[in-house]
Amino acid sequence: MKELVLKKFAEVFGDAEGAKAYFAPGRVNMIGEHTDYNGGHVFPCALTIGTYGVARKRADKKLRFYSMNFEKLGVIESSLEDLKPYPEADWTNYPKGVMWAFEQKGMELPCGMDLLLNGNIPNGSGLSSSASVEVLTGFILRDFFGFDVTNQDLALIGQFAENKFNKVNCGIMDQFAIAMGKAGNAIFLDTATLEYEYAPIKLENAKIVIACSNKKRGLGDSKYNERRSECETALAELRQVVRIESLGELDEETFEKFASIIKSDVRRKRAKHAVYENQRTVRAVAALRANDVKLFGELMNASHVSLRDDYEVTGIELDTLVEEAWKVEGVIGSRMTGAGFGGCTVSIVKDEAIDTFIAQVGKAYEEKIGYAADFYVVEIGDGPVIL
Ligand code: GLA
Numbered sequence: 001m002k003e004l005v006l007k008k009f010a011e012v013f014g015d016a017e018g019a020k021a022y023f024a025p026g027r028v029n030m031i032g033e034h035t036d037y038n039g040g041h042v043f044p045c046a047l048t049i050g051t052y053g054v055a056r057k058r059a060d061k062k063l064r065f066y067s068m069n070f071e072k073l074g075v076i077e078s079s080l081e082d083l084k085p086y087p088e089a090d091w092t093n094y095p096k097g098v099m100w101a102f103e104q105k106g107m108e109l110p111c112g113m114d115l116l117l118n119g120n121i122p123n124g125s126g127l128s129s130s131a132s133v134e135v136l137t138g139f140i141l142r143d144f145f146g147f148d149v150t151n152q153d154l155a156l157i158g159q160f161a162e163n164k165f166n167k168v169n170c171g172i173m174d175q176f177a178i179a180m181g182k183a184g185n186a187i188f189l190d191t192a193t194l195e196y197e198y199a200p201i202k203l204e205n206a207k208i209v210i211a212c213s214n215k216k217r218g219l220g221d222s223k224y225n226e227r228r229s230e231c232e233t234a235l236a237e238l239r240q241v242v243r244i245e246s247l248g249e250l251d252e253e254t255f256e257k258f259a260s261i262i263k264s265d266v267r268r269k270r271a272k273h274a275v276y277e278n279q280r281t282v283r284a285v286a287a288l289r290a291n292d293v294k295l296f297g298e299l300m301n302a303s304h305v306s307l308r309d310d311y312e313v314t315g316i317e318l319d320t321l322v323e324e325a326w327k328v329e330g331v332i333g334s335r336m337t338g339a340g341f342g343g344c345t346v347s348i349v350k351d352e353a354i355d356t357f358i359a360q361v362g363k364a365y366e367e368k369i370g371y372a373a374d375f376y377v378v379e380i381g382d383g384p385v386i387l
Pocket residue numbers: 032033034035036037170171172173174338339340
């Protein structure tokens with residue numbers, strides 16, 4: 001891939017002299033969905049698929065962008081002097097947002113760059129192609145200009161860019177999973193404190209299989225921000241009767257004790273999901289540590305049910321993929337992953353069942369939905385690297 005992107009860079013920008021190649025992963029979340037903006041736990045991992053980038057400093061303040069995933073757009077030009085937080089509708093908002101965020105945090109960029117990207121994560125699939133581009137951009141800026149920032153800072157800067165420049169109120173999970181990724185491990189992250197631990201994913205004779213619904217969505221056009229504010233309102237209501245900073249501080253029992261203070265049924269369901277999902281995530285990680293993959297899978301299934309019935313972020317595409325997966329013998333667990341409303345599911349499937357899984361779920365999905373899903377058997381990879 002390195003040769004391919006360098007060659008393309010030379011083709012697009014004249015030559016590749018002085019250009020460097022980089023990679024940042026995508027991520028999949030195993031469990032802990034819609035908990036990261038509720039002060040709860042998440043359990044994501046970085047993937048070996050992600051975004052490849054080639055970058056070169058310029059002598060002026062110009063920015064030239066090219067994506068091999070959006071070749072029709074050609075070279076998109078901009079300038080460091082024109083980094084405004086007004087979202088237009090193209091992908092350069094992600095790298096531009098990160099450059100803007102560095103400057104907002106007092107790290108001035110001395111010169112512009114030419115940047116070429118090539119991602120092998122399906123776009124808009126819920127595997128964080130945008131967070132991958134954000135972390136990659138921050139990683140390049142640190143490498144180019146020697147800014148004193150850790151990988152964790154790169155995650156926070158990426159999230160800041162996403163929140164303030166792209167106006168999506170996302171939590172920290174995606175950027176953190178990407179910036180801090182470690183091969184073979186998922187990251188058990190407490191989003192209230194940013195304390196984290198790596199937990200090896202030992203699946204014995206099984207693999208992680210991602211099914212992409214091919215129903216496109218962007219967080220901006222989804223009901224993501226709406227869910228977030230429903231949870232905020234529910235929290236405010238609960239705070240009238242219990243001293244908490246976030247929904248993540250409640251266990252199921254305490255939640256049930258005070259839930260009636262939440263005025264609307266819908267908001268009560270949203271808060272219930274946030275509380276139960278957080279507790280499920282803690283339990284799932286304990287199960288995995290005890291080598292109880294079966295229980296981990298059952299908790300993944302319960303997570304999907306809660307996202308479907310209480311949080312209502314699944315939809316017919318994701319429900320079909322998951323419910324068909326549950327029917328296949330050798331599926332240990334299956335759930336939607338990421339924000340929902342389209343995107344992907346994640347399943348743990350026994351090695352000998354993978355072919356049947358792909359054939360059976362794929363067929364049922366196409367029959368019901370009218371177009372095909374894509375399947376990826378994935379590996380857990382490291383965070384960003386210079387190639
Ligand atoms: C998106 C957001 C994350 C997280 C998930 C849902 O991926 O970017 O911060 O909220 O949705 O768990």
